[in-house]
Amino acid sequence: MGDIMQVKIDKLDNFGRGITYINNKICFVDNALPGEVVEIEITKEKSKYLEARVINVIESSPDRVKVDCSYYDICGGCNLRHLSYQKENEFKREKVQELINHIGKLNVKVNDTLYGPEKNYRNKVTFHSSKNKIGYYEKGTKNIISIDNCLLLDNLINDNIKNIKYSQKDIVIRTSNDGKEILMNDDSSIITSIGDKKYYVSRDSFFQVNKYLTKNLYDLIRNNIDKKYNKCLDLYCGTGTIGIYISDLVNEIIGIDYSESNINDANKNMILNSITNISFICDKVENKIDTFKNIDLVIVDPPRAGLDNKTKKYLNEINSERIIYVSCDPATLSRDLKDLSNNYNILNITPVNMFPRTYHCESVAVLERK
Numbered sequence: 001m002g003d004i005m006q007v008k009i010d011k012l013d014n015f016g017r018g019i020t021y022i023n024n025k026i027c028f029v030d031n032a033l034p035g036e037v038v039e040i041e042i043t044k045e046k047s048k049y050l051e052a053r054v055i056n057v058i059e060s061s062p063d064r065v066k067v068d069c070s071y072y073d074i075c076g077g078c079n080l081r082h083l084s085y086q087k088e089n090e091f092k093r094e095k096v097q098e099l100i101n102h103i104g105k106l107n108v109k110v111n112d113t114l115y116g117p118e119k120n121y122r123n124k125v126t127f128h129s130s131k132n133k134i135g136y137y138e139k140g141t142k143n144i145i146s147i148d149n150c151l152l153l154d155n156l157i158n159d160n161i162k163n164i165k166y167s168q169k170d171i172v173i174r175t176s177n178d179g180k181e182i183l184m185n186d187d188s189s190i191i192t193s194i195g196d197k198k199y200y201v202s203r204d205s206f207f208q209v210n211k212y213l214t215k216n217l218y219d220l221i222r223n224n225i226d227k228k229y230n231k232c233l234d235l236y237c238g239t240g241t242i243g244i245y246i247s248d249l250v251n252e253i254i255g256i257d258y259s260e261s262n263i264n265d266a267n268k269n270m271i272l273n274s275i276t277n278i279s280f281i282c283d284k285v286e287n288k289i290d291t292f293k294n295i296d297l298v299i300v301d302p303p304r305a306g307l308d309n310k311t312k313k314y315l316n317e318i319n320s321e322r323i324i325y326v327s328c329d330p331a332t333l334s335r336d337l338k339d340l341s342n343n344y345n346i347l348n349i350t351p352v353n354m355f356p357r358t359y360h361c362e363s364v365a366v367l368e369r370k
């Protein structure tokens with residue numbers, strides 16, 4: 001049992017944890033909100049920081065809401081169910097703004113967060129399984145908690161949890177965005193849709209998980225393509241979704257992704273949507289990036305690590321007219337925008353809450369050649 005004390009919470013960190021200071025040492029407190037006075041128990045003591053859990057909320061924030069999930073205290077899936085959804089969207093904007101100012105050293109006002117429904121939005125789940133349990137990992141451990149209903153998941157997934165067969169490996173379930181098709185961890189694929197485009201998605205392919213907001217994310221990209229462009233790179237293209245969605249706005253598109261499963265689906269998706277001006281390459285972006293010429297529009301949607309140095313050097317050299325950067329980590333986005341800011345002006349940055357009730361935050365930044 002760790003030390004117990006009463007503290008006041010200053011602000012939230014990037015992972016949605018409350019921050020306080022104890023004898024000048026930073027302490028991260030799960031399930032605590034700015035301004036609250038809470039009784040805490042220290043759960044971890046390291047040389048540079050402490051971690052704690054709330055035992056009792058003594059003075060509650062007006063932004064605190066009643067938690068509606070019985071797994072919340074132990075499950076590692078959500079982080080912000082105790083904060084009102086409106087404040088979560090404000091918190092995500094402020095977080096992106098702070099990182100853009102401090103890491104990016106950029107003086108750009110971040111737009112309000114674009115958001116959609118906060119429940120039952122996920123069209124995909126990866127469950128862990130052991131001999132007698134199927135579910136999520138407990139917070140900070142690899143112990144499995146059995147789950148029979150998750151408020152983040154599409155109800156078609158929830159209805160089918162009872163039908164899942166145990167497996168040695170992780171179990172993937174996907175549903176189509178119209179709620180009609182389900183893929184239960186096998187090698188088949190489903191056909192799903194975003195707007196008027198249709199997409200095959202296989203078990204191991206990448207597909208945006210938010211069934212409500214992906215259309216808004218892709219429309220934001222479309223709306224920032226200000227004219228007809230000639231040659232577009234869709235870097236980290238997944239199953240070709242963005243390229244296909246904007247294919248009428250450019251003469252030619254090249255999509256690159258290193259996952260075979262993604263590129264197999266991307267090629268099928270091109271045919272499914274009768275698109276003829278797009279081609280896909282299965283390779284690492286950094287292996288191919290210096291082979292492209294006369295590019296005037298670039299879309300990048302990298303994993304959380306952001307862009308590698310070679311790709312940034314290339315983007316600085318080719319001086320494409322416009323870059324649209326879709327990011328799932330505002331810290332690496334801020335670093336990369338700084339590295340591109342000698343050659344590009346940042347026109348706008350919009351957080352998109354693709355992962356409600358978790359700390360994760362997607363953003364779209366639009367860059368224009370100086």
Ligand SMILES: C[S@@+](CC[C@H](N)C(=O)[O-])C[C@H]1O[C@@H](n2cnc3c(N)ncnc32)[C@H](O)[C@@H]1O
Nearest residue numbers: 206208236237238257258259284285301302303
């Ligand atoms: C965030 S997803 C983007 C997918 C897509 N743009 C979409 O909206 O569905 C990132 C993608 O980057 C791919 N990826 C990660 N590292 C890569 C690399 N070094 N080179 C090429 N693709 C990579 C992954 O396979 C994944 O599909």
